[in-house]
Amino acid sequence: MKKIIVFLVLFISFSAFSQVEKVEPPFWWKDMQQSSLQIMLYGKDIAKYDVSVSDNIVIEGITKTENPNYIFLNVDLTGVHTSNFKINFSNKGKVAFSQNYELKSRRANSALRKGFDSSDVMYLIMPDRFANGNSENDSNSTLQEKADRSIAGGRHGGDIQGIIDHLDYIEDLGATALWSTPLLEDNDKTYSYHTYAQSDVYKIDPRYGSNEDYKRLAAEMHKKDMKLIMDYVTNHWGAEHWMIKDLPTYDWIHQFPGYANSNYRMTTQYDTNKSDIDWKYCVDGWFVSSMPDLNQSNPLVLKYLTQNAIWWIEYADLDGFRVDTYSYNDKDGISKWTKAIMDEYPNFNIVGEVWMHDQAQISYWQKDSPIGAIQSYNSYLPSVMDFTLHDAITAMFNEEDASWDRGMIKAYENFVNDFLYADIDNILVFAGNHDTNRINEIYDGDVNKYKLATTLVATTRGIPQLYYGDEIGMRGNKDKFGDGAIRQDFPGGWNNDEQSAFTEEGRTDFQNEYHSFTKKILNYRKENEVLHKGKLLQYLPEDNIYVYFRRNESSTVMVILNNNPEEKDLELTRFSQGIGSFKAAKNIITGSEINLDGKLKLEAKSPLILELN
The missing domain is CATH 2.60.40.1180 (Golgi alpha-mannosidase II)
Incomplete structure (x- = not known):
């Protein structure tokens, strides 16, 4: 009996030590267009085991890297109808332990979901600064930074429930789509509220809520015929990401070795006269030291990012992506990433942040671009952001001394170059966003200039985007006071706020003049197709x-x-x-x-x- 007990203790101890700690994607779906699935398995020294699968699932390949804590298992799901299968880990021909893997059924017509388009108006929020619907999740014991509204660059407590609580406000304003800056976990010690330095890309940050809360947000929006757009980051993760702390491969991220900053010169992506070193420091350089640069030319990385994006679309029932720093990515890798998503969801939409100041250079990144075609390049990216129009808007309404190149001629000249774009209706037009000085700061609180800008954005070609708070005259100068100045808390989003701008009664006369005009224009646009495609x-x-x-x-x-x-x-x-x-x-x-x-x-x-x- 003692021998049996000792054996059981050793077996249980051995099994617990050897169990898989992480599986990503955590589950998948049957009947996907892309039948090949890469399953990342992580655990201490897991690579010493042989891997097999049950239910006649075909293994396409098994990749073991220089890090023994990883196995990348590729399986073919063609014609598979089972709801789960087992991944078996064997040692010397005997199964040491197994891992169940679930295959879910897709929503009806999931592949044919319709993304945002020029019939929509996109409302951009920073969730930490919009509304606090659940004060109990403001801080989390597992994450480093705690909530403190007194710190401009700290966490303030806005969350998913706060967004859900104020969907009526967004709908009443005339917006039909919501772009939220990232909601995935960011465990940086400071400035984690912007969530662009993600530490787990399969998990909503607990200070915003849960994965289920995010899925519920999409469901509540769909009840109102509104669309949810995820801010997706392909270029980098945060230094606190669990995989960065235990890299699967040395070249999972770009190394020099270690850290080197990007030169931010995106023009090197297509400069025929560029030097190799300038191109390398643009594409491979880190955006900042706390955001390691992902290597999309590594097939394991590219497959991981592609599946993660598709997983969120399918899981949360999303209607679109806005992709951060799109033009900093390896351009062949990001093209493959984008095409894979659009092949799976042909009516989906993705808008890329291409922050450049020349229409030809922006156009290069749009699908079927005549500019990209010169170099036989196609990003497959449906939509780009009209930063040249943004440049014009921030200048021309302050230029009352019109001349050859000042004043409203800047608007005209911007649209002259529309012929450079492959799909002019599918570009995002805006006066300001979470990275620019508040438009009402640039206009020094002049509501008439705001009305001119808002009219232009709402009635020209493309997809209008409004930054939260602009519709009530919010101001902010990041050049003087930092990013917190342009990412303020929306008045009334917190229970102890002295004033709420979510209601007409709660707004000041000053705020209501901005709001009523915005509401009038956006709701008129919503009902008039001529402003969508005319x-x-x-x-x-x-x-x-x-x-x-x-x-x-x-x-x-x-x-x-x-x-x-x-x-x-x-x-x-x-x-x-x-x-x-x-x-x-x-x-x-x-x-x-x-x-x-x-x-x-x-x-x-x-x-x-x-x-x-």
């Missing part, structure tokens, strides 16, 4: 007045932006091509009827949106 017809600005039309077979909208500090009379004869046979129009801001014969009197520094009838 052809853009623009006229050269004269006297700092910019006029353009959006037209389709059934509707015409005329937009006039008077960038002058005084009233102006606008002679309409010149715009006969856009006006056509229409004799009257409805001012959608005031509801009044306007005669289109003769001249229009334009108020100082103001927009005019006319629905021709």
Whole structure:
């Protein structure tokens, strides 16, 4: 009996020591377009075991790296209908232990989900700064940084429940899609609130909630016909990521050896005259020292990132990605990553952050780009961000002394280059975001300039994006006061806030002027297809007045932006091509009827949106 007890103790001890600690993806789905699945298995010295699987699952390959704590198991799921199978770990022909792996059934028509498009308006929030719906999760014992609202760059406690609690506000404003900056775990000691230095990419940060909470957010949004967009990071992880602390392979990240910073010169990606070292320090250099740069040219890394992205789409029922620092990635690797996702979900949408200041350079990164084609490159990325329009918006409404290259000509010249893009309707247009100075700071609190900018963003081609708080006049200068200044808490998102801007009664008159205008414009846009896909017809600005039309077979909208500090009379004869046979129009801001014969009197520094009838 003693021998049996000793044997059992040794066996239990041996098994516990040898068990798999992590499996990623933690589960998968049957009937995926891509039948090959890479399962990452992690545990102390796990590579010393031989691996087999049950239920006639075909093993395509087994990769053991220089780190004995990893096994990468590739299986073929073609025609597999079982709900689970076993991964067996053997030593000298005997099974030492097994790991169950689950295969779930997909949602009906999951592959055909429709992503965001130009019929949407995207509302961008930083969840830590939007609303605190559950104060009990503000801090977490397993994570280093604790909540402290007194620190501008600290965690403030906003969470997923806070977003769910205020979906009615976002919907009422006229937004139809929500882009939240990352919600995955970030265990940095400080500044973890932005969550771009992720420490576990299969786990929602507990200070935001749980994976189930995130899935519930998507479900609640879909009840309102709203779309959820995940901010996905392919370029880097955080230094606290558990895999960074025990790398599967030396080249899982870019090493020099160790750390070297990026030169941020993304133009080296397609400069035919570049030096190798400049290209290397752009693509392989780390974004910052706390964010190790992932090596997408390593097939194990690329497969891991691809499956992680698909896992979140399928698990949380997502409607799109915004990809951080897209153009810093290995361009062949990120192209394969993007294509794999779009092959699995052909109606999905992904917008990449390509922060450049030249339309040709931005266009290069969009799917089927005529610029990329020059170098036989295709990113397969459906959408890019119109940073050149952002540049114009931050300057031209402060330029009342119009000249050859100042004032509203900057808007016109931006749209002149639309021919460079493969799909001009599928680009993201915006006045500001979480990385730029607040637009109302740039305009020094001038609501009329805000109205001009918002009108342009909401009525031109592309997909409008609004940064939370801009609609109530929030200001902030990161150049003087750091990123916390442009990422403030939304008033009323915390129980002890003195004022709530989530309701008309709670907003000040100043905030309501911003809000009511934004709501009017965005809700008008929501219901008018001509502003989603209508052809853009623009006229050269004269006297700092910019006029353009959006037209389709059934509707015409005329937009006039008077960038002058005084009233102006606008002679309409010149715009006969856009006006056509229409004799009257409805001012959608005031509801009044306007005669289109003769001249229009334009108020100082103001927009005019006319629905021709």
